[in-house]
Structures are given as C-alpha cells and as structure tokens.
Amino acid sequence: MSVTVPESQWRHVPVRPDVERWATRRTRRRVLVVVHTMIAGQRLLDTIRLLEGDVRVQVFFTQAPDVFGNGVAEFLDGLGGLVLPWSQAVQTVFDLALAAGHGGLHELPTPVIVLPHGAGHNKLAPAGRPGRTVAQRGVYGLSRQRLVRDGALVPEVIVLAHHEELTRLGRECPEALPVAEVVGDPCFDRIVTSLPSRALYRDALSARAGQRLVLVCSTWGPDSLLGQGWEILERLVDELPRDEFRIAALLHPHVWNAHGAWQVRAWLAGLGRSGLTLVSPYGDWTGALVAADYIVGDHGSVTLYGAMTGAPVLMAGRSDADVDPGSPLAELMSFAPRLRPDRPLRAQLKRSSATCRPQRYEKVASRISSEPGRFSRKMRALLYRKLRLRAPVSRTTTEPAPLPATVPYDEPGGVGVPWRRT
Numbered sequence: 001m002s003v004t005v006p007e008s009q010w011r012h013v014p015v016r017p018d019v020e021r022w023a024t025r026r027t028r029r030r031v032l033v034v035v036h037t038m039i040a041g042q043r044l045l046d047t048i049r050l051l052e053g054d055v056r057v058q059v060f061f062t063q064a065p066d067v068f069g070n071g072v073a074e075f076l077d078g079l080g081g082l083v084l085p086w087s088q089a090v091q092t093v094f095d096l097a098l099a100a101g102h103g104g105l106h107e108l109p110t111p112v113i114v115l116p117h118g119a120g121h122n123k124l125a126p127a128g129r130p131g132r133t134v135a136q137r138g139v140y141g142l143s144r145q146r147l148v149r150d151g152a153l154v155p156e157v158i159v160l161a162h163h164e165e166l167t168r169l170g171r172e173c174p175e176a177l178p179v180a181e182v183v184g185d186p187c188f189d190r191i192v193t194s195l196p197s198r199a200l201y202r203d204a205l206s207a208r209a210g211q212r213l214v215l216v217c218s219t220w221g222p223d224s225l226l227g228q229g230w231e232i233l234e235r236l237v238d239e240l241p242r243d244e245f246r247i248a249a250l251l252h253p254h255v256w257n258a259h260g261a262w263q264v265r266a267w268l269a270g271l272g273r274s275g276l277t278l279v280s281p282y283g284d285w286t287g288a289l290v291a292a293d294y295i296v297g298d299h300g301s302v303t304l305y306g307a308m309t310g311a312p313v314l315m316a317g318r319s320d321a322d323v324d325p326g327s328p329l330a331e332l333m334s335f336a337p338r339l340r341p342d343r344p345l346r347a348q349l350k351r352s353s354a355t356c357r358p359q360r361y362e363k364v365a366s367r368i369s370s371e372p373g374r375f376s377r378k379m380r381a382l383l384y385r386k387l388r389l390r391a392p393v394s395r396t397t398t399e400p401a402p403l404p405a406t407v408p409y410d411e412p413g414g415v416g417v418p419w420r421r422t
Contacts, residue, residue: 027058029387032084032094032110036066036101038075038253038281040117043100046186047115050380054392058082062089064104068220070257078282096156096386102141106149111156113386116141118301119185119368120161121168122329124322139324144173153179157382161185162370168326183378184371186398187286191308192372194290194400201291204403205277207246214240214247214349215292219300220254223318230267232296232316232339237274239345248277248406250288252300256281265409272409283405290401294349296339304329307364312352314339328367335360373398 033048035041051057061081063072076083084092090107097110100117125140138145142165147154158180160166170177194201207213216233218225225232236247249268256264268278279288289295289306297303298317306313307328313336323330337352339345371378376396384391 025055025058028056029058029095029389031057031059031387032089032092032097032108033059033061033081034064034089034097034099034101034105034108034112035061035072035076036064036099036103037068037117038071038257040100041072041075042253042284043115043117043186044098046375047098047379047383050376050383050396053394054389056389057387060084060089060094062086064099064101066101066103068254068257071253096383102146102154106152106154111386112154113157113159113382114141114155115159116161116185119187119304120165120301120328122301122304122323122327123299124324137322138172139168139327142169142172142176144176147173147176155179157181157386159183159379159382161188162367164367164370168324181378181382182370183382184373184375185369186375186379187305188308188369189373189375189398190284190286190401191290191305193398194286195309197287197400198290201287201401201404205246205248205279205288205291205406207291211244211246212293212349213291214245214294214296215288215306216247216249217289217295217297217300217302217306218249218251218255218317219298219302220252220258223298223321224252224255224300225296225298225317226251226255228317231341233268233271233276235345236296237271237276240349242275246277247275248279248288248292250279250285250302251281252302253281265407269409278407278409280405280407283403284401285404286401288404291404294352299323299329299333301329304332304364304368307332307361308368310358310361312337312349312356313361314348314352328364331367332361332364 033044048059051059061076062084063069064086094110097108097112099105099112100115105112121139121141123140124137153176156179158176160180160182161184163182166180169180202213205213214236221227233249268276279285285302289302290309292309292311295306295311295313296316297306297313299321303313315333315336315338319338339348376398380391380396
C-alpha cells in the first residue's frame with residue numbers, strides 16, 4: 001500500500017520548473033526509474049547503467065506500490081539516487097520511465113518502458129484485478145490484465161528477451177505487439193561472460209578443490225522449494241559429507257523481504273552451524289550460479305538460468321506449480337529429474353550427473369535469449385531512440401559478475417553487504 005507524502009515534503013531540486021536557478025548542471029532529459037520490489041530494482045540497474053557518463057540525462061528514482069515493497073527504500077538509499085515520493089512521481093512529467101513491474105504504471109503521465117524482472121515470462125497469474133474472481137489465467141507480464149488499463153495500452157515499450165515471446169504475446173494481448181521489442185537478457189549475457197571465472201566464484205563461496213558445490217535455489221511463495229518445507233535443505237546438510245560437498249542456498253529476495261532478514265537467519269541458523277552457506281540477496285547472484293556443480297531448484301527464474309551453466313539441475317517444490325506450459329521453464333521441468341524424498345540424496349546427485357544430456361539443457365538455454373551478448377547494445381539504442389538523443393560513441397560491454405556475498409549468521413542485523421554493483 002502506497003503512502004501519500006504531503007507536497008511540503010516533495011523533492012524540489014532538480015524537479016521544479018525553475019530548476020536552472022537551483023541545479024548545478026543543466027540536463028536535457030529526465031528519466032524516472034520505477035522500483036516496485038528489490039528484485040525489480042536489481043534488474044533495472046542493468047539498464048540505467050547504460051546511461052552512465054551522459055551529462056545530458058538526469059535520473060530519478062521512485063518506489064511504486066507493491067505488496068513486496070519491503071526493502072526497496074533501503075535498496076534505493078544504498079544506491080544514493082535522487083528518490084521522489086510516489087505521490088510526486090505521478091504528478092511530474094518525465095521524458096521516459098523504466099519499470100520491471102506493472103502496479104500503478106497507468107498513473108504516470110510519462111511514457112514507460114517495461115522490462116521483465118526474471119528470465120522472460122514463465123509464470124501464470126490469475127486474470128482480472130485483485131478482488132475479482134475469474135477462471136482464465138494469463139502469463140504474467142504478457143497478459144492483457146497487466147498491459148491494458150481502461151481500454152488503453154499502458155507501456156510505451158514492452159521489452160522481450162526472445163523472439164518466440166512475440167508469439168506468446170500475440171496470443172495473450174495482440175494489441176501490444178506493435179510496442180514490443182526484443183533486446184535480449186542482461187543476466188544471460190553476464191552468466192556467459194562469467195563462466196570462464198568459475199574458480200573465483202567457487203573460492204568466494206569457500207568451495208575447496210575437490211568439493212562439489214550444491215546450490216539450492218528457492219523462489220518465493222507456498223509452491224516454492226522452501227514453501228514446501230525445509231526438509232531438502234536439512235537432508236542435504238545432514239546426508240552429504242562435508243569433505244566432499246559444500247551446500248549453499250540462494251533465496252529469492254521476496255523471501256527475505258516478506259519474513260525479515262533476522263527471521264530468515266534465525267530459521268536457518270542451525271543449518272548454518274552445520275555448514276550451510278547463505279548467499280546474500282543484496283549481491284549479484286549470477287556468480288553463485290556459475291560456481292555450482294549441482295543446482296537444486298524450483299519454478300523460479302534462477303533455476304532456468306541454471307540450464308546455461310552445464311551443471312545438472314534437479315527439481316523440487318511443487319511439480320504442478322503455475323508455469324506456462326509453452327515456456328522454456330516448463331520444458332526444463334519436463335525432463336530435469338525431481339528429488340525423491342524416499343531415496344538417498346547423494347545417489348540422486350550422482351545419477352543426475354550420469355544421465356545429464358547437455359544438448360537438452362542447451363536447447364532450453366537457447367530459449368532464454370535470442371540476442372546473446374547483445375542486450376547492452378540493443379537496450380541502449382532503444383533508450384536513446386525514445387529519449388530522442390544521439391547515443392554516445394563509446395562501446396557497451398558486459399562485465400563478469402562480481403563475487404557473490406554471503407550472509408554472516410553471527411552478526412545482528414544485516415544480510416551481508418549493502419547493494420552495490422561492482
């Protein structure tokens with residue numbers, strides 16, 4: 001639920017009409033970054049960094065209303081950006097807005113580019129708005145219920161990662177096809193760039209030579225790996241010899257923000273004393289994924305990205321989770337082995353290595369992005385076209401992921417390091 005801030009508490013510089021009198025630097029364009037959740041904010045960093053060094057552009061931030069808004073204020077504070085209250089943002093005209101969520105966007109008097117906040121569009125969501133019961137289900141981010149408001153299309157541009165998503169968008173919301181643009185996936189590109197540095201990421205997670213790193217990835221909600229119970233984490237820690245295996249857990253930021261960092265650490269403290277490593281939600285997660293020898297996941301995006309790494313993927317959580325049957329995630333779930341609760345885990349991990357078919361994983365990975373290595377170039381071209389500015393001559397590059405940060409169990413407060421993209 002959003003809080004209306006009185007006009008007396010609004011930001012005035014460099015927003016007010018007589019900005020030339022107060023601002024140190026005159027700029028030609030103003031961009032609003034709309035952050036619904038922490039995970040959405042993290043995804044948007046890959047886009048706004050494409051504006052770095054351009055003194056013609058002033059970037060503003062605002063927190064949009066969202067049920068998972070906990071943690072966004074701290075995220076924005078860590079960035080050091082100029083943050084406007086939502087009540088001011090919806091009454092101020094900008095040249096362009098960027099978002100990786102949908103709530104409240106129709107209130108903005110500004111053209112909005114909407115990006116996905118995960119690996120494409122894989123999950124189903126109920127059609128209709130809260131409080132309305134309907135039978136039809138749409139694909140989150142592609143369905144008409146997210147894209148159309150009062151008969152009008154809300155986004156100026158819908159960013160897609162793969163050309164096949166155009167077909168799915170055409171089925172869900174055909175009137176949105178003219179504004180869709182396929183530009184690729186920044187996480188896909190970063191994982192590819194990071195793979196040659198796998199040893200560095202393993203060192204950051206304290207995986208010794210000869211140890212196999214098992215990365216447990218859980219999305220949020222009752223159908224997730226953790227939502228179905230803690231048994232998998234407990235069994236992995238109890239059954240796998242510590243001299244041969246290292247266990248790390250990567251939890252969706254919504255898990256941390258919904259329950260609180262202290263509570264998550266308290267729940268897992270016993271497993272931490274037994275050797276479980278917790279990856280910080282404030283750091284870049286791609287390095288942890290690259291480091292893994294085995295990936296135990298659910299219907300979350302990180303599990304799908306795991307198909308890129310060459311590591312066997314084992315499924316947990318609900319097998320009938322709300323996943324679009326035409327999505328790449330559904331394809332991965334159709335053949336990735338499921339962990340059996342009635343069989344020893346060590347034997348199941350060993351069997352997954354023996355039966356792994358790389359070509360099947362490669363096929364799924366190829367469905368994540370149809371523009372490999374080109375997100376930065378294509379996204380920057382889109383930004384400057386919409387801003388009606390000539391793009392700088394400098395080349396765009398994709399840097400390897402920073403080393404993953406871990407959560408200290410023995411420190412009160414905090415979950416690692418403040419957010420910073422290095």
